[in-house]
Amino acid sequence: xxxxxxxxxxxxxxxxxxxxxxxxxxxxxxxxxxxxxxxxxxxxxxxxxxxxxxxxxxxxxxxxxxxxxxxxxxxxxxxxxxxxxxxxxxxxxxxxxxxxxxxxxxxxxxxxxxxxxxxxxxxxxxxxxx
Amino acid sequence: xxxxxxxxxxxxxxxxxxxxxxxxxxxxxxxxxxxxxxxxxxxxxxxxxxxxxxxxxxxxxxxxxxxxxxxxxxxxxxxxxxxxxxxxxxxxxxxxxxxxxxxxxxxxxxxxxxxxxxxxxxxxxxxxxxxxxxxxxxxxxxxxxxxxxxxxxxxxxxxxxxxxxxxxxxxxxxxxxxxxxxxxxxxxxxxxxxxx
Numbered sequence: 594x595x596x597x598x599x600x601x602x603x604x605x606x607x608x609x610x611x612x613x614x615x616x617x618x619x620x621x622x623x624x625x626x627x628x629x630x631x632x633x634x635x636x637x638x639x640x641x642x643x644x645x646x647x648x649x650x651x652x653x654x655x656x657x658x659x660x661x662x663x664x665x666x667x668x669x670x671x672x673x674x675x676x677x678x679x680x681x682x683x684x685x686x687x688x689x690x691x692x693x694x695x696x697x698x699x700x701x702x703x704x705x706x707x708x709x710x711x712x713x714x715x716x717x718x719x720x721x722x723x
Numbered sequence: 724x725x726x727x728x729x730x731x732x733x734x735x736x737x738x739x740x741x742x743x744x745x746x747x748x749x750x751x752x753x754x755x756x757x758x759x760x761x762x763x764x765x766x767x768x769x770x771x772x773x774x775x776x777x778x779x780x781x782x783x784x785x786x787x788x789x790x791x792x793x794x795x796x797x798x799x800x801x802x803x804x805x806x807x808x809x810x811x812x813x814x815x816x817x818x819x820x821x822x823x824x825x826x827x828x829x830x831x832x833x834x835x836x837x838x839x840x841x842x843x844x845x846x847x848x849x850x851x852x853x854x855x856x857x858x859x860x861x862x863x864x865x866x867x868x869x870x871x872x873x874x875x876x877x878x879x880x881x882x883x884x885x886x887x888x889x890x891x892x893x894x895x896x897x898x899x900x901x902x903x904x905x906x907x908x909x910x911x912x913x914x915x916x917x918x919x
Contacts, residue, residue, distance in 0.1 A: 699783070699793075699919045700831040703901045 598650040600629060603657045605675055610647040613638045615688065617679065618648070619670070622660050634663035635670050653678055770803025775828035779835040782807060782826040783906045783919070789816050791905040795833050795888060796826075802846045810885040810892065813902045818881055820849050827906075829919040833898070838887035841880050 598604070604620045608631075618633035624642055631648065632640040640663070655669040670676060679685050697705065776782065780796045782805070794807040794816045805823055809816030892898050908914060 695916070696918055698831060699827075699829040699906070699917075700781070700898075700901055703904060704897055707897065707900070 598652060600645065600650065601654070602659045602661075603654045603669070605651045605653040605655065605679070606631065606648040607651060608633075608638065608643070608647060609649050617651070617675075618643075619655060619657065619666050621657070621666070630660075632661075632663060632666055634666055635676065651679070651684070652682070769801070770823075772799050772803060772805070772823050773828065775830075776805065776823055776826070777832070779832045781829045781831040781833060781902070782821075783829065784816070784821060784826055786825040787821075789819075791907060792816055793829075793902050793904070793906060794821075795835065795892075795902070797835055797838060797840055797884065797888075800846050804846070806840065806844065808881070808884050808888060809902065810888045811881050812885055812889060813892065813899055818844060818877075818884060820846070827919055831898075831901075833888075833895075834891050835888070837891065838884060840884055844880055844884075 600620060600623060602620060602622065605617055606620060608614055608616050608618060613633065616633055616636045616638050618631040618636065618638045620629050621632045621640070622630040624630060627646075628642050628644050629648075630640065630642050631638070634640075653673075653675050655666070655673040655675050657666055657669045661669070776796055776799070778796060778798055781793055782796050784790055784792050784794060784807075792809070792814055794809050794814070796805045796807050797818075798806040800806055800820060802820075803823070804820040805826065806818065807816065807821055808818045811817050892902065
């Protein structure tokens with residue numbers, strides 16, 4: 594298996610710890626084997642040094658130079674269509690679905706339950722006929 | 724120079740003017756009169772019902788024989804208890820009072836503006852009639868099970884409320900089935916993280 598996601602300048606990553614959990618940021622510089630400098634000017638994440646443990650790399654990158662400033666990153670995101678590409682990814686879709694599920698009211702959950710039952714009924718009937 | 728109170732007539736009037744000026748009285752009773760202590764009873768503030776419960780809120784009952792069932796809150800009674808109805812036709816919950824502590828308020832609201840709750844349905848309406856006619860000994864040996872008799876008045880009130888309520892309930896799709904379904908937690912349900 595070949596690695597395709599690298600820790601590199603311009604790599605878009607998702608923060609998975611702390612108050613910025615779930616937000617995207619861009620790697621701007623690499624400090625050492627454990628830390629890097631990220632900037633989340635597009636998503637409201639402060640420019641900060643963060644350990645690799647607290648980020649998850651995405652497939653997306655944007656073209657920026659090492660130590661690029663916020664304005665530069667914003668322009669690169671726009672040019673590369675990072676936000677749109679992220680929204681299309683199955684990762685983002687799953688997260689969005691999870692958020693929707695988490696915000697369902699009791700009545701909504703009931704409706705989902707009924708819909709799920711109907712679906713499984715149809716599937717079961719189809720499987721039986723095959 | 725004449726003293727003013729003499730000139731304005733009588734010591735009574737003088738005392739009055741002195742009191743009016745905020746001075747202490749010149750005379751006071753020699754005997755202490757026992758004054759009963761002021762009771763703190765009855766000054767309690769009326770029960771606050773939490774903001775998530777309003778008339779029309781669908782609530783999940785948590786205790787009693789209807790636990791787990793969903794009902795519609797119709798009114799908040801003077802005692803702070805909630806007046807709920809299943810409606811009876813849907814899930815068997817009659818007009819009854821419940822304590823707000825034993826319900827989960829959901830965000831689902833039903834428009835109960837068209838539901839007319841009879842004015843007689845108040846806290847006194849639900850108070851149990853105490854009968855002193857049966858002696859305790861007779862009661863003890865009276866092991867026959869008697870079916871509870873529901874008065875015609877209750878039935879009429881229930882019907883009056885449910886007629887209005889059913890109109891609204893049947894309007895919203897799935898709502899009737901929802902009210903008929905029991906609430907329960909299953910695997911991986913985390914009630915503290917759930918939104919109702």
